[in-house]
Amino acid sequence: MSTALETSPRSTHAGHHGKDVRSDVHVAFEVRDGGGVEISFESRVAPYYGEAILDQARTILDELGVKHARVSIRDEGALPFVISARIEAAVRRAGLALGKRSLPVQNALSAPSPKDRLRRSRLYLPGSEPKYYINAALHEPDAIILDLEDSVHRDEKDAARILVRNTLRAVDFGACERMVRINQLPLGLEDLADIVSESPDLILMPEVEHPQQVTEVDRMIGELKNRSGIIRPIWIMPILESALGIENAFPIAVASENVAALTIGLEDYTADLGVARTPAGAESQYARSRVVNAARAAGVQAIDSVFSDVADMDGLRRWGEASRALGFEGMGCIHPAQIRVVHEAFTPAPAEIERAQKILAAFQDAQQRGLAVVSLGSKMIDPPVVQRALKLIERAKAMGVVS
C-alpha cells in the first residue's frame, strides 16, 4: 500500500453541478473497504443517456482499478469525455489509480502544425469550463488554447489537467491549432506530463524571464514525446510578462528551435511596471516593439496580448490594427465575438494586396527579361520590398483573401 493512499482523503469530489452549470458533472467519491462499487446518479439527460452514463462510469472505475467505493454522480449534461475526466480526478484525489489512466476514444489528429503557420487569433478556453470546448472551432479562430494557468483555481489544477488531456483526445477542433497554456514552472512540468502524450501543437509558457526556462520545458517535452512515440512537432510560445522577460526577449526566442513565436502578457507586465493598462497602450509601446524586434531577429512570430473589454469592438479593432502596424502577426481572443474583428485587423487591406501583387508581377517580369533592377512605374524596387510583398501575398493566401 502506497503512502499516498494512507495520507489521501477517503472521500473526495470533482467537477461541478447546480442550476447554472451546463455540460459538467459532479462526482463524489468515497473509498470503502469492501462491498464493491456502488454508483448513485442523477442527470438532466437521464431519459436519453442514463444507461450510457452508468455503463461508462463502471468501465472507468474498472480501468482505474477501483474495487470498493461509493460513487455519487450529479450530471448536468456533461459529454462523455468530461464525465471520464471528472471521475478520474475524484479517484486520483483519493490517492488511487496510480499509474493508470482512463482515456476517451482518440479523435483523428489534424495535420501537424507548420512552425510559421497563420496565428492571427487564439481563443482562450478555461481549463475548468468544459461547456466552451465542443463548439469553439465553429467560430474559426486560427488556434484554440486550453488554459491551465490563470483561469484555473490552484486547487483545481489536477482536475483541469485531466480534463484538458481528455479534451485534446476527444474534441474535434477542426483546422484550429491546438495550444495549451501550462502553469509557471515547476507546476508546468506536471502539466506537461499529463498532456504531451496527446500531441498538442503548441505550448504557451507563462512568465518566462530566462532562456533556461525554455530549454527546461523543451527538454521535458522532448523526453515525453519520446516516451509516447510522438514525432510531430510541439512548438513553444513563451509569454513575456515582466520587465526582465522583455529585456531577455531575444535570448528567450533563440533558446530552442522549437520556439515558434514570442508573445507578451500585458496585464502582468503593466503590473510589474506599476502602471495602469490603458486602451491606447502607450505604457507598453516599448515592450511590444522590443518583442517584435526580438522575434524578427530570431526568425519567429511576434504575437500580441489580448484585448480585455469584450464589449468594445471598435477599441479591439483599433488595437488590432495598431498591433499589426507594429509588426505583430496576431493576438489572443477571450471571447468568440472577438475573432472576426481580430482577423479583419490582421488581414492586409485590398490596396496593400494589390500593390504587393504589382510588385511581384514587376519582379517576375524583370526576372524573365534578365534584368537585375526591378522597377514599378518610375520607382525602383529594392529586393527587401520584393521579399515583403512575397510574404504579404503568402499570408493573404493563407487567410483566404487571395486565391
Next chain:
Amino acid sequence: MSERAELAHNAAGRSVPTMVNGRPQIPFLGVGKYQPRGRKATTPIRSNKDYPDNGDKRVPDLETALRKCGLRDGMVISSHHHLRDGDTVALMALEAAAKIGVKDLLWFPSASFPSQKGAIELMEKGIVHHIEGSMNGPLGDYCTQGKMRGMGVLRSHGGRYQAIQDGEVHIDIAVIAAPTADQFGNADGSHGKSACGSLGFAFADSSFADHVIVVTDNLVSFPCVPWQIQGNNVDYVVEVDSIGDPAKIVSGTTQITRSPDRLRIAELVAKFLRASGIMKNGFSFQAGAGGIALAFVQYLKQMMKEDQVKARFVRGGSTKVLVELLQEGLTDYILDGQTFDLEGVKSMANDPRHIATSPFTSYNYHGKGNFASLVDAVVLGATEVDVHFNANVVTHSDGRLLHGIGGWQNCLFSGCSILAVPSFRDRIPVIVDQVTTLTGPGEMIDVVVTERGIAINPRRQDLLDAVKDSKLPIRPIQDIKSEVENICGGKPARPKLGDRPCAVVKWVDGTVLDTIWQVG
C-alpha cells in the same frame, strides 16, 4: 380519466385517437388532403331591444356578467393570452364561475401560462373538466401525468380560429381582457396601463361566441378607438382594478441572445436568405421573439442596408428589433399578430404602418387564403427535427409538454420555412432519427440551420441550386445527425411513453396529426 380511445394510423404514420372528448376525429390525411364541407358556425340572432339604448353594457362584476350570460354546468369558457404570463382575467373568470357553483367547464384559452396554475385546483374540484389550448409548466405536467379528466387539444393559432369557425368548438362565453374599452364594448390593446398591443387572438371568440364579456382596467368614454374588438359583438362590460401584471405582459427590453453559438446560427440564417436570393427588394419575412430569431433580424438588417434592399412587410410577434426596421425605412409595414415588448406596443399605438392582425387574416386555413402563405421566409424554432425534416415544437424529447404550437404550424406555409436550432442542447440531440411528437410534417420544412451547418430539404432542389456556389456550410441532415450522435456519445434512448393518450396535436385543418402520451 378520459375514455380508452380507439386508435388509428394517420397519413404521417402516427397513432392517433379517433374520438376526443366525445367528438369523432379525422386522422391527418396529408397536407392539403382534407376537404371541409358544410357551412360555418353561427351565433344566435340578437336584437338591440335587449341591449341598453345608451350603449352602456356595464355590469358590476364578472360573477354578475357570467350569471347574466346564463352560465351552467359543462359550458365552454374562452380566454386569450395577449397578456401572456401577466394575465389575471382568465383565472378571475373561472373563479367567479366557481363561486356560482357550476361544474365541468371546458376552459378554452388561446394559450395557458405557468401563472395560471391555479386552474389545477379548479380541475381537482371539478369546476373545470379539462383544458383545450396550449399547456406548459405545471399545467402541462398535470396533463401528461394523466390527471386531467378530458383530453388536451393543442391547436395552432390558425387552427383555433378554424375550430371555432367550423363549429368544432362552440364557445358559450368568451371573456376578453381589454387594456382599453368603452362602455359599449369596443376594445383596444395598444393603449392603457396594461397595454399589450394586438387583441387578435380574441377576434374569433368575439365573432362566434354566444356571449361576449369584455373586462377592462381602463374604461374610456365611447368611442374607444381603434376598436380591435367591436362592441356590436359584446354583451357585457366589466370594469376591474387590474387585468394583469404589466411586468409580465410585455418585457421592457428585448434581449438578443449573447451566446456565440446561437449568434452563429442567427448569422447563418441571414446569410442563407441573402445567398438564396430570398432577400430582395419587396420581400417579406417573419421572425418570432426567440433569442436566435431576434439576432437573425439584426444580421439581416445589416445585409439589407449593405445591399440596399427594402422589405414590403415583416410579420411579428413584434419587438424593438422589428420596430427599428420600420423606423429606419427598411420595411413598409409590420403586420403584427402579438406584441412582445414596450417598443412594439408604442409603435402599434402611434405608427399607422404597424398594423394589428388576427389569426383570421394571418393564419386561418379554412378561408380564402391567409397572410402566412404570402410571406417569403419565416424563421422558427423547434425542440427536435428528424432526418425527414419532421419537427416537434410542443414536447420535450422525453414527451412532457413544453409549449404550445402558437403560429408555428401556420407559418410553415411561407415560401421558405427555416428552423433555426442548435444541433444539440446539453447533450440532448435536436437532430434525431424520429421526433417524439410530430408538430410539423417534413414536407413543409425547407431548411434547418444549426451551428454545425445548414441542411436543405431535398424536396427543395431550387434552394439547393440557389446556394450551391455560396460559401455556406450546406450539409445533408443525416451528416449533422451523425456528428451530433458522435459528440453526445451515441443515439439517445427513446423516451418511454405510456399507451394512454393525454392530448392530441391538431393540424391546421382540424385533423389529428399526433398524440401526446402519458408519461411518468
